[in-house]
Amino acid sequence: MTLLTIAAGTLNPAKLRPVEQVFEQLWPGSRVQGVQAASGVPEQPIGVQETMRGAVQRARAARAAVAGASYGVGLEGGVRFDMGTSAEGGGCWLFGVVAVTDGTRLEVGRSAELRLPPVVASRLHDGEELGPIMDELSGQQNIKQKAGTVGLLTGGLLSRADVWQMALTLTLAPFLHAELYQGQQTFSSDTELT
């Protein structure tokens, strides 16, 4: 049996662990190699399109960086504002985008979302990054590499890793059932996302 190598475009344990868990369950013995992969988008992506671009870029860069990798996986955290800013009464949502490529097929999926508190939303709107804001509010360090904002705001019932695990699993469906998705994918591998 050929063992798969998966390149994941991150060194963050809260992302690497779920990637390892998902691939280990689907393809026992597969090896996940984390690599630093540039997202090409700002540290704090805003909006679905920008976050998607970051995930896709990371997936492609990771696969290119790891010799023999069958899959490249990119995970990018983002926030989005709806109905304007929090000051105007709209919500601010935290979500993640997962991109997976095997060099031909490129699949992109989104996680479930968490509504962020207004105090966090307005600081994000002013240009701050979520990680440092949540570290400050929680009195913890580097929360984005641990249970994450999701862990903090759900009483630990769900962690950032849990959310990635589900989003990645869903994104992989077309790879698991390629025969059913033939001729259709969310993006062709050379599609430039706008």
Ligand SMILES: O=P(O)(O)OP(=O)(O)OP(=O)(O)OC[C@H]1O[C@@H](n2cnc3c(O)ncnc32)[C@H](O)[C@@H]1O
């Ligand atoms: O090491 P990498 O893979 O870059 O992981 P990251 O957590 O730093 O980066 P992301 O691209 O996933 O997320 C973008 C930013 O959003 C913030 N962020 C996202 N999810 C978060 C969470 O659950 N808790 C705290 N900060 C979060 C954090 O500031 C990130 O730098």
